[in-house]
Amino acid sequence: MTDAATLQGHAADVIVIGGGIVGAACADELASQGLHVLVLDGQRPAATAAGMGHLVVLDHSAAELALGEYSVRAWRELASQMPDDCAMRTNGTMWLACNEEEMEEAERKQAALSEYGLACELLSGAELAKAEPSLRSGLLGALKVSGDGILYAPNAARWLLQRQSSRVVQRHAEVAEVQGNRVRLASGEWLQAPAVVLASGIYARELCPDLPLQAKKGHLLITDRYPAQISHTLVELGYVTSAHKGNGPSVAFNVQQRPTGQLFIGSSRQFDNHDPEVDAAMLGRMLRRAMDFLPGLGDMTGLRSWTGFRSASPDGQPLIGEHPHQPGLWLAVGHEGLGVTTATGTARLLAAQMLRTLPPLDLEPYLPQRFIGARAHA
Amino acid sequence: MPELSIDGQPFRFAQGTTVAAALMSSGDRCSRTSVSGQRRAPLCGMGICQECRVSIDGLRRLACQTLCRDGMRVETQP
Numbered sequence: 088m089t090d091a092a093t094l095q096g097h098a099a100d101v102i103v104i105g106g107g108i109v110g111a112a113c114a115d116e117l118a119s120q121g122l123h124v125l126v127l128d129g130q131r132p133a134a135t136a137a138g139m140g141h142l143v144v145l146d147h148s149a150a151e152l153a154l155g156e157y158s159v160r161a162w163r164e165l166a167s168q169m170p171d172d173c174a175m176r177t178n179g180t181m182w183l184a185c186n187e188e189e190m191e192e193a194e195r196k197q198a199a200l201s202e203y204g205l206a207c208e209l210l211s212g213a214e215l216a217k218a219e220p221s222l223r224s225g226l227l228g229a230l231k232v233s234g235d236g237i238l239y240a241p242n243a244a245r246w247l248l249q250r251q252s253s254r255v256v257q258r259h260a261e262v263a264e265v266q267g268n269r270v271r272l273a274s275g276e277w278l279q280a281p282a283v284v285l286a287s288g289i290y291a292r293e294l295c296p297d298l299p300l301q302a303k304k305g306h307l308l309i310t311d312r313y314p315a316q317i318s319h320t321l322v323e324l325g326y327v328t329s330a331h332k333g334n335g336p337s338v339a340f341n342v343q344q345r346p347t348g349q350l351f352i353g354s355s356r357q358f359d360n361h362d363p364e365v366d367a368a369m370l371g372r373m374l375r376r377a378m379d380f381l382p383g384l385g386d387m388t389g390l391r392s393w394t395g396f397r398s399a400s401p402d403g404q405p406l407i408g409e410h411p412h413q414p415g416l417w418l419a420v421g422h423e424g425l426g427v428t429t430a431t432g433t434a435r436l437l438a439a440q441m442l443r444t445l446p447p448l449d450l451e452p453y454l455p456q457r458f459i460g461a462r463a464h465a
Numbered sequence: 466m467p468e469l470s471i472d473g474q475p476f477r478f479a480q481g482t483t484v485a486a487a488l489m490s491s492g493d494r495c496s497r498t499s500v501s502g503q504r505r506a507p508l509c510g511m512g513i514c515q516e517c518r519v520s521i522d523g524l525r526r527l528a529c530q531t532l533c534r535d536g537m538r539v540e541t542q543p
Binding site: 252311312347387391 | 523
């Protein structure tokens, strides 16, 4: 426990709000740079616990590719130190093509990722059937991205928060208000530090209403344990070409087999729904889509289904940097469905700005200034 | 009296008995082994908690939602 008296004036070098994967990675990175960090977490249900833990490099934009590639590489470098319960595996992603249009997308993606130095390989329908025999026959082919992975994010976050315990202190506390580098807890207590990092995902808007974040609801289901039958994380290319392109509710096939043998099934997306209850119709749509690809799923037992909310910015990229109107308040929010993937990169980009060191990537595409401009009434 | 087997051991039951009830009267009373190697037993009895999943004739089933039938093969191992 931290001494309450010392907290009043100067709680730590940095206060991080949110102990999910992004807050944990930021705390760990700042501690690695020698700073003392206080992490405040309200233990509310959030994306780190809900999500799939899929480490995946996407390439809707150059910025997304750069941050994803850098971040997944950083996770792979951490892998050898991670405890077993983080369930980190570099199992690769298999992007599945059902038709000619999706095969063209696979080829485009292969060119884009290869140019960036990622190991990836186009598979014919026959090669895919051999690599993943549980898939239905007749798929046109796939793009295999070897460096992608999976992990169990709640345990990875816990590990990141605990491994430098001399410099990272955790406190269970709900934050009621943020003013620059000052924080008021629900108990009424004020804390301050030279820097405050807001990394509370979907809840960040409660403390900072000018953040342009939208909740996108998703459904998930996990089955009982079964013998190994899927090697890669299987995702339909329709995920990017059609299924999740529009603004209406959509589903897309996304399945991984956990190291326990359980099949973890996604995905759905709804923009206008803030109800955390499972929507049976949406779950049914998602599972029917999954069974289109994996006919054997129908004989398996689903153990649990649940929902989560992705916190998305207008251009899909996170906001990483100091709040333009609140000196001392730093943002690490808006990761949509990629918070686990890009937590490592986010942490390093944030630390580089805070400590004025050389950033590993161009910071520009992730700066909050692109949405929160100069004060109009200044 | 009809009979089924639990992990190879014969078990006689009255009609209307659930597999969960049969498990309670035989062996170590457990239905399965968890990821961490612990033995687990039926808990809620109403098809929600998923603790009582067993293999019945090779398929995964909830013991509390399944009635015993003559000749059934119930397996709780591994």
